[in-house]
Amino acid sequence: MAKLLSGKEVALALTEEVKERVCLLREKGVAPALCIIRVGEKPGDISYERGARKRCEMTGILCRTICLPEDVSQEELLRVIRECNEDDSVHGVLLLRPLPATLDEVSAANALVSAKDVDCMTDLSISGLLSGRGIGFAPCTAQAAMAFLDHYGIDAAGKRAVVIGRSLVFGKPAALMLTDRNATVTLCHTRTRDLSAVARQADLLLVACGHAGVVGADCVRPGQVVIDVGINTGPDGKLCGDVSFGEVEPIVEAITPVPGGVGAVTTSILARHVVQACENLKNRSS
């Protein structure tokens, strides 16, 4: 039986850390605040927003949401983002994406100042992932996966890591972050041949391809740590990851469940980024 890497446990530890940092800031007269911008009423957005609000409440971060109608104009959206840039009482901004297809998501993303870009949507934050020049924050989900390594004391240095999925919100950033942690990283995707053989070479296997059951027993071996980033609805209507948990869990050394794994940690990372953004601002102004 594998060790279960509990998202709840990681989130709890992060929440405690963030709470303390919020207290210190409040003692200095600063109240860290997140502004969520939501366009339309997509259930996924509303659900993520609810989770983020709850985490902010738990940590003492102020949180407000700006809800825009689904047919909002690009100009109005940009105006709202620029208002957030100029509002000194807002330290982090989360624009829920994807936006409706009528809007230009890239130009909206880049309207935000990178100092408040707590989920890596601006070009400048993206460059920071590659350049190591210390600009911006990593995408929350990729950072959440790293939080499991930190919390459970899993040192990536010298290990072979395999990341399945090459998205800009997880796969590519996670590959770079693991490289910075001195892992030897292989990035796999839909065009990878013999995925199971490549996956078995991993000491750390991170899966984020958005399809249930991509990683089964044939992809794993004893001794591996498996981090499942997928969130899918299975044929039984229940939430499941990209990894066939029932097949894989008896074989590997440690694994994150779905639900209760990476997804449970993302909003804690978001909260940590907000408090960090607030601290950065405070340090610059003092």
Add this chain to the structure above:
Amino acid sequence: MAKLLSGKEVALALTEEVKERVCLLREKGVAPALCIIRVGEKPGDISYERGARKRCEMTGILCRTICLPEDVSQEELLRVIRECNEDDSVHGVLLLRPLPATLDEVSAANALVSAKDVDCMTDLSISGLLSGRGIGFAPCTAQAAMAFLDHYGIDAAGKRAVVIGRSLVFGKPAALMLTDRNATVTLCHTRTRDLSAVARQADLLLVACGHAGVVGADCVRPGQVVIDVGINTGPDGKLCGDVSFGEVEPIVEAITPVPGGVGAVTTSILARHVVQACENLKNRSS
């Protein structure tokens, strides 16, 4: 005996292509131009500058150099870069790096507009490598390695690629570019364990770690394509790559020599980026 992937041959083909594009631009009254900014008199800089000037002459690109003294102030350097930004007759700017330690290289790099950043030194160009949002140009050396694949019809899709060296000017960009070409890429570095076993898994092996002899017979197998990006001075005083050519060449399917390999192609890519920057500008203004 391996097929020799000739930098001279690749450079010749690129030069012909660039010449034709320059002709078309000149017919429309536009003369593509590169401005090289050199600080100090380092022999490596002067030698690269000479190669770039020669390539510009061969292709009909105008080239001028601004030479600044080694003790130039940051302000003066920034002023020169901003002048280049505003000068409509300059389409590409190459700042020879590394700069003397007295100067802030990152802020100097970011003073340049990304439209003229023909060697990927600004944060915006760096973000383009990761985001695929079509911003800026890739680093010339990484693009030169890709030019070998294009010229010799080597399709990376579905292949396993191993890149040795995780620099911002070659290893990381090349890994991303190969991923975009649908290769399954592993990025290796000084902390990689059992490098030779990892390297042998490659169909395409790209080596850019800056140490002669890192890749010997133990790292290769028949069927591989080896691209050697290193430029070192061997114990005999002669130029050599990171690959032990004498050991590796008899085993693999194809290999680039040093000298006469990737290094011979870099200035042709630089010229192509300048003409592309000029075309982009023309398309925007027409």
